[in-house]
Amino acid sequence: MAEAQNIPVGSTTAGSIAVAAESTVATRMSAPPSFDVGDFPVPHGREEEWRFTPLERLRGLHDGTAVATGDGVKVAVEAPEGVLVETVGREDARLGRAGTPADRVAAQAYSSFDKASVVTVPKDTVLTEPIRIAVHGEGGVAYGHQVVELGAFAEAVVVIDHTGDAVLAANVDYVLGDGAKLTVVSVQDWDDKAVHVAQHNALIGRDATFKSFVVTFGGDLVRLHPRVAYAGTGGEAELFGLYFTDKGQHQEHRLLVDHNTPHCKSNAVYKGALQGDDAHAVWIGDVLIQAAAEGTDTYEMNRNLVLTDGARVDSVPNLEIETGEIAGAGHASATGRFDDEQLFYLMSRGIPASEARRLVVRGFFAELVQQIGLPDVEERLLAKIETELEASV
Amino acid sequence: MATLEIRDLHVSVDTENGTKEILKGVDLTVKQGETHAIMGPNGSGKSTLAYSLAGHPKYTITSGTVTLDGEDVLEMSVDERARAGVFLAMQYPVEVPGVSVSNFLRTSATAIRGEAPKLRTWVKEVKSAMEQLQMDPAFAERNVNEGFSGGEKKRHEILQLELLKPKIAILDETDSGLDVDALRQVSEGINRVRENGEVGTLLVTHYTRILRYIKPDYVHVFAAGRIVESGGAELADKLEAEGYASYTKGGASE
Numbered sequence: 193m194a195e196a197q198n199i200p201v202g203s204t205t206a207g208s209i210a211v212a213a214e215s216t217v218a219t220r221m222s223a224p225p226s227f228d229v230g231d232f233p234v235p236h237g238r239e240e241e242w243r244f245t246p247l248e249r250l251r252g253l254h255d256g257t258a259v260a261t262g263d264g265v266k267v268a269v270e271a272p273e274g275v276l277v278e279t280v281g282r283e284d285a286r287l288g289r290a291g292t293p294a295d296r297v298a299a300q301a302y303s304s305f306d307k308a309s310v311v312t313v314p315k316d317t318v319l320t321e322p323i324r325i326a327v328h329g330e331g332g333v334a335y336g337h338q339v340v341e342l343g344a345f346a347e348a349v350v351v352i353d354h355t356g357d358a359v360l361a362a363n364v365d366y367v368l369g370d371g372a373k374l375t376v377v378s379v380q381d382w383d384d385k386a387v388h389v390a391q392h393n394a395l396i397g398r399d400a401t402f403k404s405f406v407v408t409f410g411g412d413l414v415r416l417h418p419r420v421a422y423a424g425t426g427g428e429a430e431l432f433g434l435y436f437t438d439k440g441q442h443q444e445h446r447l448l449v450d451h452n453t454p455h456c457k458s459n460a461v462y463k464g465a466l467q468g469d470d471a472h473a474v475w476i477g478d479v480l481i482q483a484a485a486e487g488t489d490t491y492e493m494n495r496n497l498v499l500t501d502g503a504r505v506d507s508v509p510n511l512e513i514e515t516g517e518i519a520g521a522g523h524a525s526a527t528g529r530f531d532d533e534q535l536f537y538l539m540s541r542g543i544p545a546s547e548a549r550r551l552v553v554r555g556f557f558a559e560l561v562q563q564i565g566l567p568d569v570e571e572r573l574l575a576k577i578e579t580e581l582e583a584s585v
Numbered sequence: 586m587a588t589l590e591i592r593d594l595h596v597s598v599d600t601e602n603g604t605k606e607i608l609k610g611v612d613l614t615v616k617q618g619e620t621h622a623i624m625g626p627n628g629s630g631k632s633t634l635a636y637s638l639a640g641h642p643k644y645t646i647t648s649g650t651v652t653l654d655g656e657d658v659l660e661m662s663v664d665e666r667a668r669a670g671v672f673l674a675m676q677y678p679v680e681v682p683g684v685s686v687s688n689f690l691r692t693s694a695t696a697i698r699g700e701a702p703k704l705r706t707w708v709k710e711v712k713s714a715m716e717q718l719q720m721d722p723a724f725a726e727r728n729v730n731e732g733f734s735g736g737e738k739k740r741h742e743i744l745q746l747e748l749l750k751p752k753i754a755i756l757d758e759t760d761s762g763l764d765v766d767a768l769r770q771v772s773e774g775i776n777r778v779r780e781n782g783e784v785g786t787l788l789v790t791h792y793t794r795i796l797r798y799i800k801p802d803y804v805h806v807f808a809a810g811r812i813v814e815s816g817g818a819e820l821a822d823k824l825e826a827e828g829y830a831s832y833t834k835g836g837a838s839e
Binding site: 431496528532533534535536538539541542543544545547551552553554555556558 | 589620630637639640641642662665667668672673678679680681682683684685689693696697728729745749791
């Protein structure tokens with residue numbers, strides 16, 4: 193194996209700058225990816241992939257004690273004409289092609305779901321209206337599987353909206369045919385008690401473009417694992433994320449971009465604001481450039497804005513490069529505080545404290561929100577940010 | 586006529602070695618249209634006076650009063666003081682990432698004026714104020730103080746002074762770190778605001794050179810936490826010639 197390189201760049205306010213030392217992204221995991229939950233030991237919390245997650249708040253998703261209750265979540269798909277929407281059984285051959293569960297909860301979800309939802313946008317179909325998938329928690333425990341597949345040169349926008357209360361573990365597959373363009377907005381707007389653990393697998397076809405916005409506001413514990421791999425050369429992935437972590441919430445985003453194919457691009461930008469005691473945000477950005485992936489161009493960035501004392505950020509960018517023949521690779525991580533001096537400066541210009549905080553947070557998120565390109569989603573997010581801010585003062 | 590009255594003001598800060606008194610009984614009256622220069626050596630407490638008037642949380646008022654037209658300034662929050670008409674141009678304005686200058690100025694003007702300025706006239710107002718201060722229009726799209734040079738920060742402070750039109754302007758070491766051209770342009774900006782006769786100016790400075798551009802009506806020498814001598818503009822000439830030595834000798838200057 194070629195030499196792996198770890199370049200630590202990071203800072204956390206109350207957390208640590210962690211560096212994966214000698215091991216690679218793959219070998220740091222406690223077991224290789226598998227569809228079978230039996231292949232993963234029950235985590236005890238010290239494993240690399242679980243060390244930031246409060247296991248006791250997973251409500252049994254990690255140790256086999258969370259049994260699906262049948263009233264877990266309701267999934268409703270609203271799709272424009274030309275899109276095929278199906279509910280299929282476990283044996284359907286289209287499931288699990290974009291990626292393999294990488295940890296025990298994802299494998300538990302894959303081993304436990306009853307029906308899967310498959311949304312297909314046929315070859316050459318260019319949608320002008322988004323596909324909307326509403327996942328509403330009904331208070332129970334659920335395991336899910338969602339597939340979104342775009343045929344060659346198809347173009348679509350998918351909005352997946354999570355609301356209500358549930359304990360949910362799921363896998364989501366995005367399969368992009370050659371030249372396809374998919375934009376996905378996944379909004380985690382859960383009630384306060386919800387627990388949501390999901391792995392998102394994107395498999396990007398030759399010259400295809402995948403753009404993802406992961407927006408996390410709600411829940412007691414949300415742990416998402418967006419993963420990208422390329423099925424051909426020329427693929428592009430843009431991974432944007434925005435989270436607002438409140439008092440007591442644990443919100444964790446663990447990215448993996450696997451540059452396994454030459455001449456592909458990836459760009460990840462995740463931004464989070466935190467406020468309140470025991471608000472905890474975790475961001476892991478693993479980018480792997482395999483020996484074969486010449487001409488790779490990748491950048492990842494995580495920014496956090498800590499609004500109050502008592503919040504904690506762990507931000508761990510990790511870039512592993514097995515070939516020097518690349519176009520570019522970089523990463524950055526920074527955690528800043530909205531401090532008393534900034535507050536004083538804005539207030540000394542007549543701006544009340546609550547308005548000052550709003551100004552800073554809106555400014556912090558604006559560049560990401562504006563890139564979504566869906567006015568109704570953008571407005572809702574901005575309104576959500578306002579609500580979160582009002583809750584703080 | 587707007588009047589700021591400071592009476593027997595005592596201010597302390599918390600340090601590692603306990604509470605330390607910095608202002609030890611300051612008396613000063615600043616009326617609309619007047620310009621007062623507060624001059625003193627480093628550590629005399631003149632910046633503490635400026636920040637205490639604006640309400641910085643680091644400083645604790647232990648006794649004394651500050652009123653603006655009879656209203657108790659010390660009872661007001663920082664933003665209330667600003668809306669009442671107190672403006673502090675800071676020596677080291679902080680960066681506010683994510684907030685553009687144009688957004689900041691408009692939010693601030695809306696807060697101070699009590700209503701959002703009409704967009705068309707506002708854009709003109711900002712543009713012309715920026716031109717007069719020789720500021721590049723692209724400046725408006727940058728984040729507040731982020732990556733600004735020393736001169737840009739000071740121009741930005743004076744731009745706010747021009748747009749917010751306070752009753753009392755406290756300028757804390759606005760001249761420090763400026764080259765001659767920048768000092769002249771910034772001083773011209775301050776003079777434009779003074780010329781309308783509606784502002785009382787408190788010019789806090791270590792050096793006399795800004796007084797070549799801005800003529801004070803009164804000069805006060807600050808040492809060891811209080812005003813030790815007051816006079817007219819001619820007092821500045823004396824300071825220029827003799828320095829602060831005669832005021833600090835044997836004094837408790839830090």
